[in-house]
Amino acid sequence: MAMTPGGAETAAQAAEDSAPGGEAALVKAAPGDVSSPIIVPNTLWTSARPNSYESTAARFTHLRELEHSDLMLSDTARWGQLEVIPTKADLIIDLIRMNSLWPLLSGLACCAIEMMSAATSKNDMDRWGMFPFRASPRQADVLIVAGTLTTKMAGPLVRLWEQMPEPKWCVAMGDCTCSGGRYKRSYSTIEGIDRVMPVDVYVPGCPPRPEGLIYGMMKLGQLVKERRGHWPEHPIGPNVPQDV
Amino acid sequence: MTAPVQPHYPHPSADDPRIMLDAQIGQYEQVPPYPPRTEREAEFYTLGDGEMFLNMGPQHPSTHGVLRVVLKINGEKVVDLDPVLGYLHRGVEKLCENSDYHHIISQIDPLEYVSSLFMEWAPVMAFEKLMDVQVPRRAEYIRVLTGELLRIASHALFQGWMALDLGGLTPILYSFIERDEIVEMLAAVTGQRMLFNYFRIGGVNGDLNHEFMSRLGDWMSRAAVQHEANIGLLNENEIFVRRMRDIGRVDRDTALRMGVTGPNIRAAGIPFDVRRAHPYSVYPELEFNVPVRGSNGGGDSLDRYLLRLDEVRESIRIIDQCLHEMPDGPVMARLPRLMRPRPGRAWAAVESPRGLFGTYVISDGTDQPFRFRIHDPSFVHLQLVGMLMKDNLIADTMAVMASLDPVMGGIDK
């Protein structure tokens, strides 16, 4: 994209402001000159994801141990250890649930507008069977928490969540619900709704685009589908490709 | 390495005081759970013959957010009501007082999330007054242009919500199509769909680009026609008109006494518009009418609804003029990066889609304001609710509430 006149002006002005003394601070690259990236051997810092930054094998083996342990055989996600063996019928039920996720008609703040936008004509959430925004929590499957959660609203929200019948899922939409967002420093907000209730899918963004919410709901559908019986093949968690 | 698996919820035990036993759940919850503190409370929380409380909200489909209204009803009739606020109180004013002047723009943006640009406009104007900044004329035109676009989007949403609260499913979807076009257009120039963070002290963040102009041209070519088609679904609908007429009538005196502004006061017959009464930006150079509705007795819900539709037509006119008269030039004034205005105070008000939105700033000479106060129109209009809803039916509460068009973000700040 071409630089706008205003942008050029502000850039020049920024340089002027930051270096009032002289020309030394101004970097002037000659055309054709490839400035060099800084490469320093990594001695002190341990990578967050060894697989993604280095080609060496993972040093963290706890996940693999966990996958081979007895814990992985049962669904310990929310309902505790399952005392039944999942069968094909459960898979069918999961498929059914996945394709009929009714959200609760509940919005807290700004993200509620984008949540509505996700359900309207342009980005039609109904295509996945997520249409009837049920007004009563008794008939809803998904609680989309859209907007800043304040301390005063926390009680009613948890109550709503507890009024929903199982099985139920929660989607945290927007930065404020994920972690407090731009109101993190406020005295009256809760820094992330996972402090007060369990969350299945986080949709970041301030606010996220409607497609973002739909993507989150699709992920939730995947989560519902793969909840049982498929644990080793589909680990839940950030899934970063190896060559990032 | 494997940590023991902890169950999420502790196993309930009778000793735990946090856990409510089944026997206790069956009892009525007292409303409120404390003895009355004022005379008003004592009066309100005393039930007459055949009356009962109906707690509407904070999560209710038509309270426009998280407002809670305790209704005292007798059958279907609302005898009395008590709005409870604060479910969206985020402490915006205090956050702004702890941010530097540039940062305030992004802090105040989601205050009233339907019309964010106006939330930026008022503080930016106040800071410009405080620092004696001359804004380039092109920047002013861009502000007016984007602001009026957003006003149309906001009024479109109002129309949809109005219908939704009266039980119509379809109009809100047509409104959202219109609104989506506008916000995508604004995203092309500001970079975001809702919380734009576009206005800067001394101008705007970036110049209008080709993408925006082409989208705007597309939209302008069919805006008026589309608007008329969409409103045709409701405007002549007998059910709609009968539900809105003579409901929630605000007379002139009440409107003046309660400090009502914006479309709500214009619907009551008083042509008060900040853009004309206290001109700012380049509005004096633009031609537009201030639509007024309502007879001598004031305006009802239908007047407020129709007036907003009139405003959309005026906004389209303003946009047209802006596009023709916009000068070339810079969009940003030359300003220091770190702002330390002189000690002083400034007030600036803009005409937001909901009325007069103002900010009051006191500077103590540092890079953060000493005091930062917000005047929000929705908060003022919510005071009318108690007056208008009384002695109406439960269904009318929705019509009245929707016609006042409050946004809880602005009310609770």
Add this chain to the structure above:
Amino acid sequence: MTTVPGMGLVHGMGLTLRRFFAPKATIMWPEQNADVAPRFRGRLQLLYDEYGTLKCETCFQCAQACPIECIDMGGVDTRGRFHVHWGPPETYGERREESAMRRAGRPVADAAFTRFDPMDVTPVTAIAEAHDFEPKDLLPMLEDIQAAYGYLPVAALKHLSRQTGAWYAFVYGAASSFKHLRFEPPTMPAAAPAGEGLRSAEAGYVSALGAALSGKAPA
């Protein structure tokens, strides 16, 4: 209202019937993408300048400003002195672990809350206490810490960040912008300015980059 009662209803029904047969406005995402403006801010990508160099200066301002702290970055500062890693694991390691155990019954996939070498941080606590844990007194505190240790150890900076509540990037930024503060022990020779000793490694990179930019395969 129309003169004939009921005409408004008929008019509305006519409109909806016309829209019933009209082309639909839905964008069939994800099969078909919406026309998102190039200026849209909601995407994450590292941008390159006209010379093909990463614009990122590793100033950590974005990570610090990110409202949900989702930016997880590691790198070297502009003066080439030190590696910094800034991201959610540092700030929310504990909470993530708890949340993940609760939700999925398993620890987080990236257990990146790795600590640096253990060291005695009681002097840091004492220094912070002496300054009343005030983040505004960061510079005197850092000077005191340097006086106590001879340099600024990472663990001390982290501890200071945790004690005062200032963001780590803030503490680190303050420490790195003063010349008299150093990150290396006095016995160790100070690191050379960026890339001075690494020209050989860089030359290969630059040639590869040039090849990539000009579209030719690297020799």
Add this chain to the structure above:
Amino acid sequence: MTAITRSLGNVSTVGKVVIPLLVLILVVGPLVTVLLATVIGPWVVGVANSNLGILRFVVAITGILLFSIPAAFIIIYMELKVIAYMNLRVGPNRVLPAGAAHSVIAGLKVLTKEDFSPTSADKTVFTWAPVMVFLTAVMTFMVIPFGPGLVGAPLNIGLLYLFAVGGMTVVGLLLAGWSSFNKYSLLGGLRSAAQVVSYEIPLTLSVVGLILLAGTLSIDSIARQQAGWVWDWFVFRQPLGALIFFIAGVAEANRTPFDLTEADSEIVAGFATEYSGMRFGFLFFAEYVNVFIMSALIVTMFFGAWNAPVDINAVLGFFHLAPFWVYLQPGELGLGLLLVIAVAPLLVTLALSAPVYLLRDSMPAWKALVVGFILFNLLVIGALGLAAYIDWDWVAGLVWFMLKAFIFVFVFVWMRGTFPRVRIDQLMGFAWKWLLPAALLNLFITAFAIVILKSAGIH
């Protein structure tokens, strides 16, 4: 015995199961057949003959229960899709082509949800109220004639039964609203009581004029009187009555613009606020079954029931044609019939696949043959359907009845997609101030007309 066990040991696992089964079938089968033919069969036939009424009732109830759930699913799907199209969206489209199974999936999901009842609710009433709502809806089906002879119970006071049973829906809704221990539910229940009771009166009165014209209370007879051309339908003799019946029917079915009982934006979900799981499913289905019943009633009363809009016999008679199926006498072919049955499929398949093969270069021969065979089958099905339509009047009646009923279902959905909701006082005022006088007016005009025409000697 050892020989048998040894030889059994040699066969495979499947054989071990199949061979004894075969033996069992060969031995037991004839025995059972003989027993059925000689002893049980006559007994069953005798019992059935002596209890024909009960048998018919059981069959009818089973058929109606089997029909009502798919009908509700189809209407829910229609509502999803039609409203979506009117909203300029595409609606559900993920499960099956065009999302055809989304309503079924929603129903099944509701079935698997936690079945919840509030602590302070009256559990017995709370449980049985949805069942009552659903059953009254299904019971109304019993007297609706889907075609000539296709009626569960051909009562001669069918209309009376209809209004009596249909009015019982309100009891279920009221019980549901009251037992939930929720103020929104209570309001919803009371609203539904007020609304349904008020609209019962114009609904019933609007039909009285029709009863005067038809001279009977039997729905079947009313349907038969509308046979013939389009203008023989009662809607052209009772336009005002039809309009009142339609409006009151919308209110009876609790549909937009009269859906006050579960007004989302006012009283959260009305009487259904506290319902979850399958009990909610019952209420949900009952709503759509009611929609179908109302459409079916409107069609039966005013829009010619199962009769086609064109009098086919009159048309044929006009052209001096006997019905052409009279000429078709397959028996006359004699042995040639066998030849036709043997050869015709082959020949027709080849004939149908030839153009496909010739027109498309890329089409291999076997594919063309498959296409031809499918086309042939479609042809046969179409021919059989046409024959059934012509020969069995109940097939023709069912087709026309369903077509008309679903047109009215579409109108119901269309109205939901367009209108806002009326207010409770306007709703009641409309019923008592406008609909009731109009219905009475209709009744008087009809009575006068009949008296005058009769005295003039015109029937």
